[in-house]
Amino acid sequence: MMTQSKAEHIVPSAGFQRRPLGLYVHIPFCRQKCRYCDFVSFPAGPEDPERHSSYIAALKQELKIQADRYGDRYQVDSVYIGGGTPTMLNVDRINEVVEEISRRFSIVGRDRLELTIEANPESIDALQCRRIRDGGFNRVSLGVQSLSEEMLQNLGRIHNASMAEESFSRIREIVTDNINVDLMFGIPGQTPAIWEDTLEKAMMWKPAHLSFYSLQLEEGTPFYQHYRSGKLELPSWESNREMYHTAVTRLKESGYEHYEVSSTALPGRRCLHNLKYWSMADYLGLGLAAHSYLDGIRYENTSDLDQYIAGDHLKEISPGSRKEQMGDYLFTALRQIRGFELVDFFDRFGVDFRTEYGVSAEALIREGLLICDDISLRFSAQGLDRTNLVLSRLLNHEGGPHGE
Numbered sequence: 001m002m003t004q005s006k007a008e009h010i011v012p013s014a015g016f017q018r019r020p021l022g023l024y025v026h027i028p029f030c031r032q033k034c035r036y037c038d039f040v041s042f043p044a045g046p047e048d049p050e051r052h053s054s055y056i057a058a059l060k061q062e063l064k065i066q067a068d069r070y071g072d073r074y075q076v077d078s079v080y081i082g083g084g085t086p087t088m089l090n091v092d093r094i095n096e097v098v099e100e101i102s103r104r105f106s107i108v109g110r111d112r113l114e115l116t117i118e119a120n121p122e123s124i125d126a127l128q129c130r131r132i133r134d135g136g137f138n139r140v141s142l143g144v145q146s147l148s149e150e151m152l153q154n155l156g157r158i159h160n161a162s163m164a165e166e167s168f169s170r171i172r173e174i175v176t177d178n179i180n181v182d183l184m185f186g187i188p189g190q191t192p193a194i195w196e197d198t199l200e201k202a203m204m205w206k207p208a209h210l211s212f213y214s215l216q217l218e219e220g221t222p223f224y225q226h227y228r229s230g231k232l233e234l235p236s237w238e239s240n241r242e243m244y245h246t247a248v249t250r251l252k253e254s255g256y257e258h259y260e261v262s263s264t265a266l267p268g269r270r271c272l273h274n275l276k277y278w279s280m281a282d283y284l285g286l287g288l289a290a291h292s293y294l295d296g297i298r299y300e301n302t303s304d305l306d307q308y309i310a311g312d313h314l315k316e317i318s319p320g321s322r323k324e325q326m327g328d329y330l331f332t333a334l335r336q337i338r339g340f341e342l343v344d345f346f347d348r349f350g351v352d353f354r355t356e357y358g359v360s361a362e363a364l365i366r367e368g369l370l371i372c373d374d375i376s377l378r379f380s381a382q383g384l385d386r387t388n389l390v391l392s393r394l395l396n397h398e399g400g401p402h403g404e
């Protein structure tokens with residue numbers, strides 16, 4: 001563990017060039033908690049302005065502290081306002097935070113800055129859209145999840161399919177056409193046909209970016225409890241994989257580039273901010289439970305709202321051992337469909353990837369789960385179905401049998 005004071009003492013030398021930085025800002029409020037969700041978010045209606053105000057004030061305070069600490073060394077080229085549901089707040093309040101970022105950090109020109117806000121259909125009316133546009137946002141990520149009423153109800157979402165479609169049109173008309181649509185598959189009761197119907201409808205909107213996530217059962221959620229007590233049945237693994245590959249195939253046929261396990265984009269519309277996560281570039285997270293990655297060190301903020309509002313932001317600093325950092329790198333970089341370049345691994349860790357992981361990697365390549373062309377290493381289509389197993393075997397140097 002590195003102490004905060006030691007981290008503070010990293011200062012730029014003369015002639016120092018500012019490095020690119022992504023900024024993530026977490027807004028931890030939602031109108032209602034979805035049944036599968038374990039994100040750090042609290043149900044808080046628009047009738048709770050005091051809580052929102054205290055949170056924004058705490059965010060600005062953290063922003064000042066972090067700008068004093070890192071502002072000289074970095075230039076921000078992406079800002080991502082995520083949650084929770086950021087549009088639960090009056091977006092003017094969020095625009096204040098973005099203005100504060102512009103005041104305190106060096107920022108690339110507006111034409112090069114990617115400025116994203118997440119939105120959900122129940123809180124993105126025309127007024128909110130105008131506020132988003134006036135705040136200079138040039139990318140919106142919309143949480144659609146499904147266009148089947150039954151699936152939306154199963155998930156505990158509070159919007160319906162027509163609200164999702166109207167929101168998408170409204171954002172495109174008022175804010176931007178640079179929109180990501182989030183979809184979910186592997187939902188209880190979902191068949192491949194139901195999934196395909198949602199996928200085809202969403203593709204007809206022609207979003208610039210489309211992400212598709214398999215539902216994960218997270219401990220502590222109602223879904224997890226119901227699953228453990230036998231009250232919830234998920235689609236089979238085969239069905240889940242069929243849905244995944246249908247998405248990849250159909251999206252590619254429609255001109256989307258599959259560039260990350262769960263992400264596709266039209267040419268030129270990849271998410272620059274998320275690419276920072278997957279390429280282990282520096283990013284700073286502000287807000288409750290936000291994570292940062294700076295100079296190879298991970299930071300995590302507290303997830304206690306009262307503590308955060310009281311100004312006690314940081315929970316943990318983890319430089320990690322060299323071995324942990326290498327594992328972290330493989331876990332993250334392999335999410336990109338192109339994988340990672342072996343020379344990048346060497347540049348970061350000063351050791352050949354094959355020296356460290358050659359035995360397990362070769363076994364996985366022989367089984368057709370990984371592909372190596374002497375320049376880069378990546379998942380095969382078969383490996384994409386078993387990412388956890390492949391990573392576990394790769395990192396643990398195991399050469400065990402092929403499994404799920």
Ligand code: SF4
Nearest residue numbers: 030033034037039084
């Ligand atoms: S809207 Fe998103 S963050 Fe909020 S409860 Fe639902 S899944 Fe969680």
